[in-house]
Amino acid sequence: MSSQKWRVALTALLVVAAFWAFWNTFELWTMSDSEKQTMQEKDPGKLLTMQQKAIRLGLDLQGGIHVVLRVKLEDLDAASKEGAVDRAIQVVRNRIDALGVAEPVIQKEGDDRIIVDLPGYTDAARAEELIGQTAVLEFKLLESIENANLLLSKIDTVISAIEKENSSPTAATTTPTTPTGDNQVMADLMGDTTKKDTSASAYEFDETTDYSTDPLTSRLELTLVSSRTSTAWPGYTVNKKDQILIDRWLKDPRVKALVPPDVEFAWSTRSMIREAREVYELFLLKRKVQFPGNKIEGISLGRENMGGLAVNFKLSGDAAARFAQLTGANIDKPLAIVMDDRVESAAFINSKIRNSGQITMGTGASFDDARNLEIVLKAGSLPAPVEIIAKNVVGATLGSDTISKGFWAALVGLLLVLAYIAFYYKVSGLIADIGLIFNLFFLLAVMAALGATLTMPGIAGIILTIGMSVDSNILIFERIREELLAGKTVRAAIDAGYDRAWVAILDSHVTTLITAGALFILGSGSIKGFAVSLFWGVLISLFTAYVITKLIFDFRKQYKTLSI
Amino acid sequence: MFSLIKKVPNIDFISKRNYAFILSAILAAIGIFAFVMISVGKGNMGIDFAGGVLVQGHFSQSVDINQVRDAVTGEFPEAQVNQVTDFSGGNAFMVKTKRPETEQEGAEKIKRIGEIIRTKFAGNTFTVDRESIIGPAVGEQLRKDARLAILLSIAGIMVYIWFRFDFRSGVAATVAMVHDVLAVLGIFFLLGLEFDLLVLSALLTLAGYSLTDKVVVYDRIRENLRKFRTRAEFVPCINRSINETLSRTINTSTTVIVVVVMVFIGGETLRNFALALVLGVAIGTYSSIFVASPIIAEWEARSPKRFK
Numbered sequence: 107m108s109s110q111k112w113r114v115a116l117t118a119l120l121v122v123a124a125f126w127a128f129w130n131t132f133e134l135w136t137m138s139d140s141e142k143q144t145m146q147e148k149d150p151g152k153l154l155t156m157q158q159k160a161i162r163l164g165l166d167l168q169g170g171i172h173v174v175l176r177v178k179l180e181d182l183d184a185a186s187k188e189g190a191v192d193r194a195i196q197v198v199r200n201r202i203d204a205l206g207v208a209e210p211v212i213q214k215e216g217d218d219r220i221i222v223d224l225p226g227y228t229d230a231a232r233a234e235e236l237i238g239q240t241a242v243l244e245f246k247l248l249e250s251i252e253n254a255n256l257l258l259s260k261i262d263t264v265i266s267a268i269e270k271e272n273s274s275p276t277a278a279t280t281t282p283t284t285p286t287g288d289n290q291v292m293a294d295l296m297g298d299t300t301k302k303d304t305s306a307s308a309y310e311f312d313e314t315t316d317y318s319t320d321p322l323t324s325r326l327e328l329t330l331v332s333s334r335t336s337t338a339w340p341g342y343t344v345n346k347k348d349q350i351l352i353d354r355w356l357k358d359p360r361v362k363a364l365v366p367p368d369v370e371f372a373w374s375t376r377s378m379i380r381e382a383r384e385v386y387e388l389f390l391l392k393r394k395v396q397f398p399g400n401k402i403e404g405i406s407l408g409r410e411n412m413g414g415l416a417v418n419f420k421l422s423g424d425a426a427a428r429f430a431q432l433t434g435a436n437i438d439k440p441l442a443i444v445m446d447d448r449v450e451s452a453a454f455i456n457s458k459i460r461n462s463g464q465i466t467m468g469t470g471a472s473f474d475d476a477r478n479l480e481i482v483l484k485a486g487s488l489p490a491p492v493e494i495i496a497k498n499v500v501g502a503t504l505g506s507d508t509i510s511k512g513f514w515a516a517l518v519g520l521l522l523v524l525a526y527i528a529f530y531y532k533v534s535g536l537i538a539d540i541g542l543i544f545n546l547f548f549l550l551a552v553m554a555a556l557g558a559t560l561t562m563p564g565i566a567g568i569i570l571t572i573g574m575s576v577d578s579n580i581l582i583f584e585r586i587r588e589e590l591l592a593g594k595t596v597r598a599a600i601d602a603g604y605d606r607a608w609v610a611i612l613d614s615h616v617t618t619l620i621t622a623g624a625l626f627i628l629g630s631g632s633i634k635g636f637a638v639s640l641f642w643g644v645l646i647s648l649f650t651a652y653v654i655t656k657l658i659f660d661f662r663k664q665y666k667t668l669s670i
Numbered sequence: 671m672f673s674l675i676k677k678v679p680n681i682d683f684i685s686k687r688n689y690a691f692i693l694s695a696i697l698a699a700i701g702i703f704a705f706v707m708i709s710v711g712k713g714n715m716g717i718d719f720a721g722g723v724l725v726q727g728h729f730s731q732s733v734d735i736n737q738v739r740d741a742v743t744g745e746f747p748e749a750q751v752n753q754v755t756d757f758s759g760g761n762a763f764m765v766k767t768k769r770p771e772t773e774q775e776g777a778e779k780i781k782r783i784g785e786i787i788r789t790k791f792a793g794n795t796f797t798v799d800r801e802s803i804i805g806p807a808v809g810e811q812l813r814k815d816a817r818l819a820i821l822l823s824i825a826g827i828m829v830y831i832w833f834r835f836d837f838r839s840g841v842a843a844t845v846a847m848v849h850d851v852l853a854v855l856g857i858f859f860l861l862g863l864e865f866d867l868l869v870l871s872a873l874l875t876l877a878g879y880s881l882t883d884k885v886v887v888y889d890r891i892r893e894n895l896r897k898f899r900t901r902a903e904f905v906p907c908i909n910r911s912i913n914e915t916l917s918r919t920i921n922t923s924t925t926v927i928v929v930v931v932m933v934f935i936g937g938e939t940l941r942n943f944a945l946a947l948v949l950g951v952a953i954g955t956y957s958s959i960f961v962a963s964p965i966i967a968e969w970e971a972r973s974p975k976r977f978k
Contacts, residue, residue: 166939174808216811230801494773495805504726504799507757511935519932523925530921563868566933566940570875570947573926574882580925581886584918588678610889613834614882617827621878624823625871628815633871640875 113657121544124551130159131554151347161554162209162225164561164635167509169502170225171233177218178491186488193485194492195220196478197241200375200446205233211559220492225559230499238494243399243486244444247436248341248452249369249390257390260364262320265355269321325352326388341452343385346377352388368393375448375482389449391442396432399445399486401425407480408464415467415476417483426461434458443482450482512565519569520546523576531583533669534659538579541655545575548646549639556642561635571643574618578651581614582607583670596665604656611651618644683912683959684905684967690960694849697953701852704859713859716866717802719816720768721809723776724802725783726754728762730795738763741790742783749783754938762799764938776803816870823874824848827881835888838969843884846962850880853953854946868943876950879926883919883958890915891963904970908963916959923955 134156137145145153165172177194179187191214198220202210211223224233249257326342344352355361356371365371374387404420421429433441433455440452443465453465467476524542527535549568553560586603594602622644625637707713717724739751742765749767756762765783780801787796824844832840851873858865890911898907930951933944969975 174805176807219811496803496808497773497776498802499800501797501799503757503797508939515932515935518935519929522928522932526925526928562939563871563943566943569929569933570926573922573929574879576925577882577922580918580921584915584921588914591678606893610886613831613885613889616830617881617885618878620826620830621823621874624819624826625874628819628822629871633867636871636875 110657110660113653117654117657120548124548127551127555128547130156131161131550134160149347150350151345154347154350157209158557159554161550162557162559163505163509164559164564165223165225165498165500165505166562167505167512167560168226169228169500169505170223171227171230171500172224172496172498173222173233173237173494174215174496175220175222175237175492176495177220178493179218181491182488186490189481189484190488190490191218191220193241193481193488194490196481197446197485197490198222198237198492200448200482201236201239203375203448205236219495226502228499228502230497234494234497238492239446241399241485241489242446243402243483244395245397245399245432246391246394246442246444247396248440248442249392253369254390257365257369258323258326259320261355261361262322264360264364265321265358268355268358268360322352322355327385342388343380344388346384346386349373349377349386372442372444372447372449375445375450376478387449389442389452391444391449396441397425397429399443399483400489401429402483402487404462405480405483405487407476410464410466415473417465417467417476417480418462419465419483420462421459422461429463430458430460433463443479445482445486451479508562512562516565516569520572523572527576527579531579531670534583534586535579535670537655537658538576538583538651540658541579541650542572542575544654545571545643545646545650548650549643552642552646553639556638558638559635560639563633563636564639567636567639568643570640571647574615574644575647575651577614578607578611578647579655581610582651582655586668586670590668590670596668597663600659600665600668604652608652611648615644615648679913679916680909681913681916682909684909684964687960687964687968690956690964694853694957694961697853697856698849700856700860701849701854702856704856705852707859708855708865714862714864715768715809716864716869717766717768717804717809718867719809719813719865721771721804721806722766722768723771723779723783723804724764724766724800725780725798726756726762726764726800727784727787727796727798728756729791730761730797732761733791733794735763737790738765738787741786745782745786746779756799756938771805773803773805776805812867816867819870819874820877823877827877831881831885831888834885835892838966838975839888842962842965842969843881843888845965846884846957847877847880849961850950850954850957851877854949857949858942858946863942863945866942868940869946872943872946872950876947876954879951880954880957883922883954884962886918887912887915887958887963891966901970901974905967908967912959912963919955919958923951926951 142153175194175198177191179190182190195212195214199210199212202212202222202224205224205227207224207227209225211221211225213221215221222237227233325348326344353373370391370393372389372391374389377384377386379385401421402419402425403422404418406418408416408418410416436455437457438454440454442452443450451465465479467479520542524539527538527542529535531538546568549571552558558564582603585607586599589599589602589606590596619641622637622641625633626641629637704713708715711720735751735753742749742751746767748769749765751763751765753760754762754764767779771779780803784796784798824847827847828840828844831843835843854873854876855865858869863869891908894907894911894914898904927948930944930947933940933947
């Protein structure tokens, strides 16, 4: 029976896929708090990756902050209104990045609203202060590479000491044999090819890299940015998973003490993909603000002479004179565009700019990159004022209380139903129970794969799915009973039961799908979570009721009697 | 074989339809009244819709909720103070004030409530677990979305049933479904329970569930109609279809109610949501038997279509 083979193959495939999708969630959920703590200290990047691939918990389940912002469009003139919400979103996104929230959700709603979800973050005052501010855009110069490397090697020594102090005392007695921080950086700078070749793997946490001697520089990769005169200026790429760790080091007071007052470290606003790795960039900036962002006018997307993407801008009056002086004095040096203390990009000054300028994006830049830069520049020049119109802060303790209650409610509900079905339909009921467990497993896997957020209403949706899923089996089994009463053989009754129940099952599921769809389209936040779990639960229930339980019945070709 | 109902019963449901119609008319009338009251803002709207502030917190030592209530309502007479069950073992409570206000005003109000409580119960540590502020504009938007969501799903479902069955079934099922939703709304209104976003989604969900229930009966009617060929047999056919699906209808409702009851354990936030679902499933089961199919029978009797 080839159709049976197909169904077995399909089911097996789905089970494997579901396991794969669910694995990170399983791993993360079974980790104890202390294990998580250890991981947070040792390898924050890995923890972050795991969190991203696992089912996320909604604010109501893990605590966090939900804020609804409104862009005050009425305060803006006609020119500033256009794209004001996009600009505000960009600003909010940059700032949220600075908070280091694992999985923030920032989305536009309606014409003038922005929804910000910060799961796991409960410092409401800080978040509000940061989100509610108006954007600050500044232009700053980069520190020279010599000074940057000198500073980095000094910092390395300090961090090594700090790390040794933190680790076991015996570790401190081992003598470092690998090159010092200076040599490392010089090797990078001189283009040491042997080092470069292995660089991709060198940033993985393997045994071959010794992080103890130069913990910072061994995690930095110098990007040699060169201009026409081939002067090198530093930008360092950092693997995304190292970013949190390095950021923590740079914030350490002992490290901060080393940094001269006229310079500062600044991260890139977003992570980017370089050589198939997700990286952040780290810059050493001169602290002095060379030019304020709000003096820039007429920002627009355009093309450069060679046809590449560019962002055009204009200047007028005193600002033009000031910018001309700045650019004239720093030709061939990079000028960093800094938004809220994060570097959006660093552009080389090619010539003296007076009334109008152009930032060329270079080869390889996508339209989105250019558009992003445009939005950032506009956000600084035409800041969109925002106000907070709704806020929900849930404490972590209340969140974990909710999840444990929800978990037990779901579990007890599930067990009661499983027992009831097995009691009522005997062996056939057990088969339905197996289908139900598959249903739940697939549902969690789909949610993991979609990166969906599990909320308390979402758990309610899952519980309701259990009811809907059982309904399919009840419909089928009642049919089979009728067919048996009508005198059919067991085999024929099973087949007829499935066949005849199908129409009713399909209709009943589609009506629920329509409701879930309406809730998803128009609901927000937790209602969406409910709609998502209901939608997928019902869809999967259609599959498990009709394919998986039938498959189990079909394993035996002939039946004398049926326990139903 | 173990069954709730040993063999297919033969109960004449259709003949009882007039009693059912009276009961349903009363339920629906209360529902419509509730709907109107809620629409003009007279109902017990949750802060999702009405705007306002909410503070939930717990004390380290046990406390008399009435004292908390007196302390808070002394300054904010409109505030509702309720005890809630959470991890703190009965020392938690929730303060709600429903009055549209800006975030600024709301934040100040929350701060002031905290101050009042901390001063009044000095020595008993008070921790805030949750706070919400919903400005007036948000509630307005939500009400708009809610209306749209209800219309969209009712229209979608009605069109689907019309397409899958016939126009009369579509109308009858929709009438029964609206009846179920109104009945739950009416009961909520009579009990003075709060109508919030979660209750709204419970109503939409039970609309879907209600339809599911009706569709199963209609499906059976359609199947049985092939066997019956004369007008005189129409009512018996409907009766028989209801009877044949009775076991399933009751069984499914039982399981759904069992799992929904479990939602009650899920805590304060989901209590009304779960209650709406339980009521909805019970009423939906009743209307599948006593409302949805009798409407078709009545319609056919007044204006014959199938058996002229």
